[in-house]
Amino acid sequence: MPIVLTSESLLLRITAVDGRLLRDQVLCGFCVRMNARRRTFRIATGVAGKQFRMTLRYWPMMSVEDARQRVMEVLAERRAVRREPARL
Numbered sequence: 001m002p003i004v005l006t007s008e009s010l011l012l013r014i015t016a017v018d019g020r021l022l023r024d025q026v027l028c029g030f031c032v033r034m035n036a037r038r039r040t041f042r043i044a045t046g047v048a049g050k051q052f053r054m055t056l057r058y059w060p061m062m063s064v065e066d067a068r069q070r071v072m073e074v075l076a077e078r079r080a081v082r083r084e085p086a087r088l
Helices: 010-013 065-084
Strands: 018-023 030-035 039-047 050-059
Touching: 018 050, 030 065, 039 065, 050 065
Parallel strands: none
Antiparallel strands: 018 030, 030 039, 039 050
16 A cells, blocks of 8 residues: 655654555655665656656655655656657
8 A cells, every 4th residue: 555755754663674665645656665774765657658767865864855856856857858859
């Protein structure tokens, strides 16, 4: 079941250590991989009909709000490239 990543306290409270992805319902493509030692911010979405995945940074080195901001920047860049007309 998807979980909304609303605060840092949620990452502290969750005890999942099996590598599952917690997806954000607010920002499509933003997720956190929960492992035994690390919480990793990731982008996992489709862009131009292809899978796009990117690891950002680890929590707490990057806050949830900083990660959301970075995801929005990366997705805007990726989708802007798709909109440019093909050059011959």
